[in-house]
Amino acid sequence: xxxxxxxxxxxxxxxxxxxxxxxxxxxxxxxxxxxxxxxxxxxxxxxxxxxxxxxxxxxxxxxx
Numbered sequence: 093x094x095x096x097x098x099x100x101x102x103x104x105x106x107x108x109x110x111x112x113x114x115x116x117x118x119x120x121x122x123x124x125x126x127x128x129x130x131x132x133x134x135x136x137x138x139x140x141x142x143x144x145x146x147x148x149x150x151x152x153x154x155x156x
Contacts, residue, residue, distance in 0.1 A: 117139065120139055
């Protein structure tokens with residue numbers, strides 16, 4: 093049973109925080125836009141850079 097199966101079986105108010113407070117890519121872009129006033133395309137570029145940086149660090153064995 094994966095996380096999404098658990099999320100479907102349990103009402104949202106009973107989910108642990110790590111399942112209840114999920115954000116998807118669009119949510120992250122909207123938050124960057126709202127808090128920084130950047131154009132959403134700029135927010136997408138920032139998010140891509142962040143994800144690429146984290147992935148490269150993990151690939152190289154660095155601590156993230």
